Amino acid sequence: MEYLDFELPIKELEEQLDKCMIIGEESDVDVTETCKQIEKKLLETRKDIYKNLTAWQRVQLSRHPNRPYTLDYINAICGDTFLELHGDRNVKDDKAMIGGLGKIGDQSFMFIGQQKGYNTKTRQYRNFGMANPEGYRKALRLMKSAEKFDIPVVCFIDTPGAYPGIEAEERGQGEAIARNILEMTRLKVPIIVVIIGEGASGGALGIGVGDKVLMLENTWYSVISPESCSSILWRSWEYKEIAADALKLTATDMKKLKLIDEIVREPAGGAHSFREKTFEIVQGKILSHFEELKKLSPKELIKNRMDKYANMGVFNG
Template sequence: MEYLEFELPIKELEQQLQKCQIIGSESEVDVSETCKQIEQKLKDTKKDIYKNLTPWQRVQMSRHPERPYTLDYIEALCGDTFLELHGDRGFKDDKAMIGGLGKIGDQSYMIIGQQKGTNTKTRQYRNFGMANPEGYRKALRLMKSAEKFGIPVITLLDTPGAYPGLEAEERGQGEAIARNILEMTRLKVPIITIVIGEGASGGALGIGVGDKVMMLENTWYSVISPESCSSILWRSWEYKEQAAEALKLTASDMKKMKLVDEIIKEPLGGAHSNRPKTFASVKSAIEKAYDELKKLSSTDLVSQRMDKYSQMGVYKG
């Protein structure tokens, strides 16, 4: 298991506990009391660390290499019912954007999300979760198909941003994202959006307009990453922690500002520390949200969605 810098006290205690258990199993010395004391200290240390995470530490948690990605959620929630669909019917299939039909329980959904890689080879294959214009156009094609057949849409957000390369700009990156935002506001089926990792910039917003927008506890959602913000304001990445604080990008900040509707609790230690529990929480949140949204007519859905986004960003001095 990999540990982040602030998790090193946990690593040390887990190593102590492991050594204590080995001594107990390989010798006749009774170390049960010592093991219990270490276990209790480990439990208290975990609570103390994870209940008091700074915004920057939550950003680090959202990027943890062992954190579940879009395909992990799809596999856990849909099993073998998921059918991936490919291509934007205009240019090519974008591997950074996953989309297809799947069943959660007895309900069919169109599930769309950014996919990062788990090692160097797959990260390059998935372009580090940064979609090109064809990725957003594929997502829109799938959403329009879902609308045609009355299938609700789930979007899973996890991207450091849309791909900023020259070829992406040449193929209309800004237009593709803007088009998706426009079309999602008036899509006539329920849209459930969940930030499962990084929710950065227009890259996330390009599939992020929803009737119900939720964030996992250790994720972030912002117009810019802390590093990029730091490099623009201070000409250095050294101030990324200050930038993370100032950006108000955590789930609790977003909920407080009414930019998201709900926070999905993660197991102590993050989503990766207990994947089955995380998947169960996400499944429950999806089913609860859909139970509320399916009662609304398509006209009411669009109207409420428009009202919701129209009310964002109001400032009273």
């Protein structure tokens, strides 16, 4: 388990608890009361740290190396019912964008999302979660297939942005993302979007148009990353914390601005510390929102979705 700077008090207490339990196992000394005291202090420390996080700390948590990725959620939610589908039927199969059919109970869903890697080799294989145009075209192909067979769509967003390379631009990165945004607004099946990590720029928007957009508590959603914003405005990454505050990129900011529908609370300690509990929470949210959306006709779904996005940014002076 890796710890961020502000999580070090938690690390110290967890190590104390481990040592206390080892002493209890290896000797006849009763350490039950001591362990309970450490556990209580650990719980209080977790709550104190995680209820007072800055915008930059939430950005750091969204990138935590132990944080679950798209496939972790899909495998936990669907088990062995998930069938991954490949290719955009045009260029190739983009490994940064994954998608396929899976079941929660008896209900089928089309799952789509960006996938990051766990180590150097898999990060390169997944292109660090940055999809090329063929990734967005694969996503659109799968959405259209879901529409044909009346299957709801679930999108997991976790990307530092769409791939900015020359070859991606040559193959029409901007067009691919714009096409997805257009087509998702008029898809005739329910779309539930869950931001599980980083939600950066057009890379996130390419699969981010939904009837319901949910954000996990320790994630971010913005037009640009704090580091890039800092380097543009101040010609240095040193001001990334100031940029993170100014960008209003946290789940709380997004909800206040009415750009998302719900904040999904993570267990105290973050999704990276309590993965299984987080999977259960996300699964429950997907099912509850689907129960609400399945009552609507395709015409109502499209109208509500179009109205929702058309009203963003509108205010009365």
